[in-house]
Amino acid sequence: MANKYLNFITDEHLLNCIENLHKSYLKAKANVSKKKFYKNKIDTIKLTFDSKFNDLDEETLIKTEINRQIDKSINNSIGTFHEQILGGISGYEIGNLSGFDIKASNDTLFADIKNKHNTMNSSSAESLFQKLAKYADTYKQANCYLVQILAKNSFNEKWFGEINGKEYSHSRVYKISGDQFYKLLSGQEDALFQLYSVLPKAITDYLKKQQNEKSHTNSALEEISTSSSQTKRTILNEITFENFSYYLGFDKLK
Known part of the structure; x- marks a missing residue:
């Protein structure tokens, strides 16, 4: 059906x-x-x-x-709502306070979801980058994402830059907008x-x-x-x- x-x-998951x-x-x-x-x-x-x-x-x-x-x-x-929606996509699950918000069931993706682009100060951003980089180092096949549901642009890009005077970059740590993340997990261009x-x-x-x-x-x-x-x-x-x-x-x- x-x-x-x-x-x-599923309809049941959406209504839940x-x-x-x-x-x-x-x-x-x-x-x-x-x-x-x-x-x-x-x-x-x-x-x-x-x-x-x-x-x-x-x-x-x-x-x-x-x-x-x-x-x-x-x-x-509202941020929790998006986590729950995305966690209902086949092959993915929510973190339930495990240190991440969304992960792939096969450990090839980890993500931290922020509802708005401006919800972190520099110390929070530094801590989050370090956490995502640690997941990437632990799980060698995993891409790790900072997700901004309400972002200023549509993007899926490496997260690198200077935070608190230190340069940060990692080959598998990304920043991604809400529309692109919905696309990534669902496989559908306009999922959001x-x-x-x-x-x-x-x-x-x-x-x-x-x-x-x-x-x-x-x-x-x-x-x-x-x-x-x-x-x-x-x-x-x-x-x-x-x-x-x-x-x-x-x-x-x-």
């Missing part, structure tokens, strides 16, 4: 990948309490600029920051475009089989508003006090 969506992975990402969305959108909102320190200096330069009232400002936190969490899950094209239909089909999704309300704003009304501080000052009252002078906030 022919596949409904793509011919390089969509389901896993959907769960990540639901988890990220689950109630953002004040405690969860404060988990990472809130940059209230930036929020002050945002409120003034973007003409945002305090409630809109906090809602925007909550959505930014949710979006950051979801962005991390095919995935993009079928996603709306596949997602719709998946959602039809789900129970009605409960809407999630975030309690952080309500909790902060309640405490700010009790202390007579503005919402922004309340957030600043609750995050930085131990900083010099910040205990004076009113």
Whole structure:
């Protein structure tokens, strides 16, 4: 029986990948309490600029920051989605925290996948190159890749250059864009475009089989508003006090 969506992975695998990402969305959108909102320190200096330069009232400002936190969490899950999709191609598998993201079952390919081209600093790039070179040295038939799903160009090239003042190169360590990597593993020129094209239909089909999704309300704003009304501080000052009252002078906030 022919596949409904793509011919390089099964329909079941595609829908499972969509389901896993959907769960990540639901988890990220689950109630953002004040405690969860404060988990990472809130940059209230930036929020002050945002409120003034973007003409945002305090409630809109906090809602925007909550959505930014949710979006950051979801962005991390998109890279995992690509790993899972690619790991479903015959002859390949995902790493499951083994030090690589994708490998060929016969150890002729190892890859580390980054969703965006600008997610590494120089120290991270140096460490990753060294890791890929080690795989290449250990597995003499293996080509090793840094994959950039969202790259500035379409390319498949040797990764060489100067990182932290040192010159790096290896005969079997490469950089490759997302479209070229999908092509490499699937054997199909436009495999990534095919995935993009079928996603709306596949997602719709998946959602039809789900129970009605409960809407999630975030309690952080309500909790902060309640405490700010009790202390007579503005919402922004309340957030600043609750995050930085131990900083010099910040205990004076009113």
